[in-house]
Amino acid sequence: MDRVDVEALVKKKSAGAESLKILWKQAVNSLHPLCGDRLAEFVGAMDNPRTARLFAKYLSREINPRAASRQFLEEVDQSEYSLNEWIEAFQTLAAHVESTAAKTSLAGLCGYLQCCEASGRGSPRAGFALTVETMLRTHGFDGDS
Numbered sequence: 001m002d003r004v005d006v007e008a009l010v011k012k013k014s015a016g017a018e019s020l021k022i023l024w025k026q027a028v029n030s031l032h033p034l035c036g037d038r039l040a041e042f043v044g045a046m047d048n049p050r051t052a053r054l055f056a057k058y059l060s061r062e063i064n065p066r067a068a069s070r071q072f073l074e075e076v077d078q079s080e081y082s083l084n085e086w087i088e089a090f091q092t093l094a095a096h097v098e099s100t101a102a103k104t105s106l107a108g109l110c111g112y113l114q115c116c117e118a119s120g121r122g123s124p125r126a127g128f129a130l131t132v133e134t135m136l137r138t139h140g141f142d143g144d145s
Helices: 006-014 018-044 049-059 065-077 083-098 106-119 128-139
Strands: none
Touching: 006 018, 018 049, 018 065, 049 065, 049 083, 049 106, 065 083, 065 106, 083 106, 083 128, 106 128
């Protein structure tokens, strides 16, 4: 395993609650092989284990999940939004995708999030998740072609 202390990460995210510890451990273990040493960065920005499992689901659809996780973080680094805001926007988009028949990967979601960010440039800064909600209402999301 990479240099991430999974047990310490799980303990921190669960804040000592045994039921949350079990859920976070499952979620972190599903992400760990896909994110490697960037795991703490991803999980630290997630507010619940369901988000971690969803992220792992879309990441696992990539040919090279570790490269895709690095690409995601590079997009975040070049963005005006923080990792926490990207994860929140991801949650918004993933919830929409999960409620439809659309199929996609993390790259597909990331591309849509990039378009959402670009659409808001030059206007007053709204929350990223709110921008995503607006884009979904206006344009929808069809998934990968």
